[in-house]
Amino acid sequence: MRSAKPRPKTVSRRHVLAAGLATAALATPNLVQAARPVLFGLTPVFLDSDIQLIADLERYLSRQIGRPVQLVKRRTYQEITSLLVANQLDAAWICGFPFVQNREQLRLVAVPLYKQAPLYRAYIVTRAGRDSDSIAALRGDIHAFSDPDSNSGFLATRSLLAGLRESPATFFSRTFFTFGHRNVIRAVASGLAHSGSVDGYVWDVMREIEPALVSGTRIQHVSEPMGFPPIAAARGVDPALRTAIRDALVGMPNDPNGRMILGMLRLDGFVAGDSSLFDGIAEHWKRAQEFG
């Protein structure tokens, strides 16, 4: 299946030379594959502006896997998920919600450890200083969501409202997507939105990195723990590559560069994880779907 995949990436002269030499010497397809960069997708689940982090991660994975790794970024979750499901990417760090949605087409590679657990929470935040004591007080708000395919940035709130026999359209006066958890915080802190749905991990980390921005918001609601956004592989990806990627991720705490990356990500490490971690998200999806 992989051989049928069109590769839009430009193949460099060095790659052509390496492929030619390999073919002449051994004539094994695996080695030809070995010269192709591994395409690793990143959703805007995290700090999408951190160029240094992406470069470091790319370098670390390349060295650990033994193949060049190219990180692929897109504006929305859906674009990455679609590329992954369509085998246009080898693996991607996606949200739990698209993983649940496409569980059949995807394979779990690893789950990050945050505060020593592969779990995180969804927050509903409002402007700092706002006098609201419950979710009910947010009725009529202009509400900022992160992404339609984000669990914490959309599904969790949608599910919560379903429990109140409401939908975002009926509960809020107006909603919009910002396509980034940081953007949700910006929208709420600036007053563009009265409240917003945001990834709890992102909010926590940003409070440390950009305290001035995050101090403009206040947590109104915290969800139950849910499976942390996982790294998933396309179903057709070579299991050896999947394992190599998992090993590279899980082995991060044992490598100085890996520890540095984990430090930047404020993560403790990665575990192999189990898809049952995301049953809670599947439950939210189901509830949201049932209501409307």
Added chain:
Amino acid sequence: MTAVFHPQRWPLAIRAPLIVALLMIGIAAAMSKVVLDRLARDQAQSFRQLTGAYLDGLSTALHSPVIRQEPWEAFDVLDRARHKYSGVNPRIVLVILPNDTILAALDPATYPVGVKAPDKAHDNRGDPDLADPGGRVWVHRMLREGGKQIGRIAAEIDISNIQQVRQETFWTLLGVNGALTLLFAGLGWLVVHRTLRPLLRLSSYLARAGDGRLEPIPERKLPPPDTEAGKAYRRYNAAALAISEREALLHRLADQERRALLGRYASAIAHEVNNPLGGLFNAVRMIQRHGDDPERRERAATLLERGLTGIRNIVRASLVVWRGDSDDRNLTSADIDDLRFLIESEAHRRELALVWNNALGEGVRVPAQAFRQLALNLALNACAASPPGTQVVFDVRSDEAAVLLSVSDQGPGLPDEARASLQTPGIRDERATTGLGLWIVSRILEEQSATLAIHGPPGTAITIRIPHAEPGLQRAA
């Protein structure tokens, strides 16, 4: 006080710097206006370019979010542009939909999504006024798609920095021009003062000359003779010397006149004394020859007494007239009567009829010595001018304000030079042939603030009015 309001009477040392200062103020005001106008034009152009670039950038980036009516994306554009146009300094930026509601604002907390745009954000289609006292102006940009309006951008720009530059430029111009004006005015004053200093010194010497103290400028203070000031100073010194010599001459002449007058009086007195002397000797001889005859003796004694009384009167009058300058008494009627003896004898000698009216009242405050000299001079002049057989009238009277003296004769009339000498105090025509008598009269008239009226010919009638001195004050005699 009135000179204060007449600049043409101000000293040149003040007027010249003032004119320089006024000229400088005029030039500075014109230059400042040109600079400020140019600055305003440049600032307006720069403002149009900057805000134009800002709105161009925003409108390009906002085009898609406005078509899709995406508040977040529109806000994201505004927020990211916030720090990229540091020269523009927008305070309020609104993205407004055609239904006049806000899609996004730079400050969404104040201008929330979906509410009606404030009235002040309406496009007034005019050029922004950079002198707006609020320090903020609105700029607008329409957003169109296929010729149809899809929204607009309204931005309130803080122009306080532009206005501050204007203010600073204005105050700098004011300060520099003010300092230059003061500097040039000061220099003008200095130059004019230095230029005028010799003239002012000469003027002060001349002013002292007006007070009767005509003193030459000392040699060490004289500017070089080849300068204008040097020439002027030397001319002044020459004039001062000539006037001093003339004053001395006049004093000598006055003294001579006094002595001449004294001679005439002495002659008159001798004549008066001589007249009764024959009778007295006759009386003495009558007593010697007929002393035993009581009737003749008594007649001779009466004759002796009358003659001696006449002599005594003459002597007494002379003593009064020549008592000297120490006499500062006020005039009394007795002083007029004493004069009569002196004038009467002269009138008789010249065969004139003297009409004597003495109606001087009480409480007169006119110095006796000055009045006697005045009256005696005028009366003797009248006698001298009168042909024999004519009449001289001497009349003195007083009221509450003044003493009036009138002397008239039937002579040929007062010559012009004598008239001029009387009417122009202090000036004596060298060609005058009337002696110093009338000139002395004019000096006394001036000292006593007296007024003079001359009538005739035919004849001459001189009327003098001498006002009473202020109570407690005694005019110099």
